[in-house]
Amino acid sequence: MKSYLDLINECIRFPYPNSDEYSTRIASYYFLVHRGYTIGYLIPSVVEAIKNLRECSLFWSINDQAKTVKLKGEPSVQAHSWAIEQTVISWRKDDVFKVLRGWRNELYAVYAPPGKLAFNIERSASCLFGVLTYGVHMMAYVRSKAGLKLWIPRRAYNKQTYGGYLDNTVAGGLASGERALEVLVREAEEEASLPAELVRNNAKSVGTITYFYVRDARAGGEIGLLQPECQYLYDLELNEDVVLKPCDSEVEEFYLWGVEEVAKELKDGHFKPNCAFALIDFFMRHGIITPENEESYIEISSRLHRRLGFATP
Amino acid sequence: MKSYLDLINECIRFPYPNSDEYSTRIASYYFLVHRGYTIGYLIPSVVEAIKNLRECSLFWSINDQAKTVKLKGEPSVQAHSWAIEQTVISWRKDDVFKVLRGWRNELYAVYAPPGKLAFNIERSASCLFGVLTYGVHMMAYVRSKAGLKLWIPRRAYNKQTYGGYLDNTVAGGLASGERALEVLVREAEEEASLPAELVRNNAKSVGTITYFYVRDARAGGEIGLLQPECQYLYDLELNEDVVLKPCDSEVEEFYLWGVEEVAKELKDGHFKPNCAFALIDFFMRHGIITPENEESYIEISSRLHRRLGFATP
Known part of the structure; x- marks a missing residue:
């Protein structure tokens, strides 16, 4: 672990x-x-x-x-x-x-x-030119009587990168000219069958994570390539009656897991790395990782918000 | 502005x-x-x-x-x-x-x-030795029908630093040997008359901000002294019937303000600077400052989470 x-x-x-x-x-x-x-x-x-x-x-x-x-x-x-x-x-x-x-x-x-x-x-x-790229990552969650539960998808096993790994509820990259919220709304519909109106009205913008990712074998392709990334983060609180299901072929299935189960999968290395980062940030914002239970609390917070020194839009 | x-x-x-x-x-x-x-x-x-x-x-x-x-x-x-x-x-x-x-x-x-x-x-x-210090900052807020409202105190006019400036709901420094949550509970009682049990059970740890503060005239004392700081942040959602009132003499009075009013006071420079930083982070976590309405969104996020390079507990 x-x-x-x-x-x-x-x-x-x-x-x-x-x-x-x-x-x-x-x-x-x-x-x-x-x-x-x-x-x-x-x-x-x-x-x-x-x-x-x-x-x-x-x-x-x-x-x-x-x-x-x-x-x-x-x-x-x-x-x-x-x-x-x-x-x-x-x-x-x-x-x-x-x-x-x-x-x-x-x-x-x-x-x-x-x-x-x-x-x-x-x-x-x-990644060949080591230029900064942008994405959106959203965690959908439910406040149940048993505590917080998170909607976690498993990536399709045949996906070209990180097949079979666990992911954030919705994630996608920003193509040139796109804005974060519109990408989120589109991807939420494509990946999780979430209605555009629901996402537009209820997804909450909650910050960014920024870091220099260094590609390893799991990413596929050449090793050591630099990939500075900025992820715009969103939270979406859902009622217990909303059930997420894959829409396109990129998602294998969705799980609704409690925090302990998610933390275990995270620490077992079953999440796609940059989705793990977004999830760690979610845990910090939701009082799950705290100064009292995490000795590297300050270091983690800084490492996920690096000033990359590149121009941004 | x-x-x-x-x-x-x-x-x-x-x-x-x-x-x-x-x-x-x-x-x-x-x-x-x-x-x-x-x-x-x-x-x-x-x-x-x-x-x-x-x-x-x-x-x-x-x-x-x-x-x-x-x-x-x-x-x-x-x-x-x-x-x-x-x-x-x-x-x-x-x-x-x-x-x-x-x-x-x-x-x-x-x-x-x-x-x-x-x-x-x-x-x-x-601050004479430019060493890293630690504090807790908490924002208490209410979800009212008119939207989010925040509990904002005005510092006593005779306080030795930043007298009369606006502040986060509760804030205090960590003395040697103290843990974040216990400081928060104590200060919440002293500064806002909030019962210890309420804070212990409901305050949510939501991350840190870290930065190199450079002291200016408003801080009082010598100018240019370096003050690297780490603030442990907390949110506290309160019911509309809870009314905050000063307990010790450090707070002049409490206001319950909507987001627009708080943003105006913030941009008019009426908040103590490091409380402004904690409030900006609150606004980012609560979807008030978004990638769509703030052109320096990424820069702000990174600047408030600097890796200071000093050892931490």
């Missing part, structure tokens, strides 16, 4: 500035630079793959001394999005990266200071 | 690593070092005052090149607490620092890695 801090340490492994590990680790990365600002981190194997592109010199400017990677030409959204697209399409064609086998055909937005769109990028390729 | 981010920027001004401002600012501080770990930051005027002590060489070892300040001798809790006590008593006698005029005769705990008590220090002196 793992501690809550173990769950965090397993995946939020990007060190903090002012530590020895940070200097060593940062020295191994390249910086994706846009108009003088770092907007992503690349591991060396990705930089190698850029150098191996036939169109490399057309699109990319790489400085091995400064460890910077830049897109050439006028930094317009259109031009840069196109250059990124050509790059990842080429990689996909040549099967350079396993993560691109999970091609989503969905564009994520990448921002640069002062919060403007820099370019759009195919969702499955965002 | 200020934005929520303005309220944070005014007082949480300690820069983040990897910024130019950080290097400049850090270069102006001395580090309070305990067994090789930094456990506090001192501004130069405090280091000067240490050097001016008659007993300086007995207790203190200062390295101006490395910018370190250490207590001499065996690092036992008793020996170091005593040396700190002699130091601050001497300063108080000679009226060296205005902040010590607010002497509390209450000891705060300072921890060092791996989370063990390093020494105890008089509460009013903790």
Whole structure:
């Protein structure tokens, strides 16, 4: 059985500035630079793959001394999005990266200071450039006589990432141009058959979690890729008579579990990691993890709200 | 009228690593070092005052090149607490620092890695050494037909710090050896006449906020002192028939205000700064500040949960 801090340490492994590990680790990365600002981190194997592109010199400017990677030409959204697209399409064609086998055909937005769109990028390729991505995670719960119960889905066993793992009630990524609440409403309908009106009127925005996720074997694809993430969190209190059921094929089934059962599954490592983080935050907001019962209370709170230092919309 | 981010920027001004401002600012501080770990930051005027002590060489070892300040001798809790006590008593006698005029005769705990008590220090002196201090902040609220209402106290006009400012329903500092919940129960009784049993059974632990507060004129005393703080947060939902009233002389009166009124007072700068932070966190947890209505949503969330890098209990 793992501690809550173990769950965090397993995946939020990007060190903090002012530590020895940070200097060593940062020295191994390249910086994706846009108009003088770092907007992503690349591991060396990705930089190698850029150098191996036939169109490399057309699109990319790489400085091995400064460890910077830049897109050439006028930094317009259109031009840069196109250059990124050509790059990842080429990689996909040549099967350079396993993560691109999970091609989503969905564009994520990448921002640069002062919060403007820099370019759009195919969702499955965002971790290759270590750019910040956004999602929504919602926990639906019931106040029963026996205490709080949570609606927990199991991901379809054939899902390309984390198949069979437990999840938050509803979760999804923000495609370019989308706002958090609209994504939540859509995903809640698709994943849990929750009526749009119910979600729109009752889902409560309860904060964010932000962290540097480092991809491991469970994520599928290359290991060590950096994935800074921001999850917009929501709570939804439901009456006992509402029963959640899968709508699309992404969910295997739904469970309505008490807090102790959820905590056990969490500590046994059965949740998808970033869903575990959202759940830990839920437990902290609902008086389940407290300063009295959790010795790493302050550390957990800070680790889940890292200031990532990237531009946001 | 200020934005929520303005309220944070005014007082949480300690820069983040990897910024130019950080290097400049850090270069102006001395580090309070305990067994090789930094456990506090001192501004130069405090280091000067240490050097001016008659007993300086007995207790203190200062390295101006490395910018370190250490207590001499065996690092036992008793020996170091005593040396700190002699130091601050001497300063108080000679009226060296205005902040010590607010002497509390209450000891705060300072921890060092791996989370063990390093020494105890008089509460009013903790900001001179820039050590992390702990408190509890609770918001009591009512779900009325007209929406959420919050119980807001006005601090007594003659209170030595932030007299007349608005406050969280209950707030207090953790003295050495105290646990968060017991402080909350005691302060709720003292400040708001709330029965201990009601608070113990119904106050919900909802997380922490952590930040580097930089003292300004409103705090009274010297300006620029660093005050890293961790506040354990609690929510208390009350029935409409419960009426809060001051018990001790620290509170002028209580108001039961709707969210809009509270937000207005907040943005007008009428709240004590760290109570404003706790209230902003409350607004984020309760769907009042949302990704849709607050452009600095992510930044605010991260800024209120900084990983301070100090040992905690």
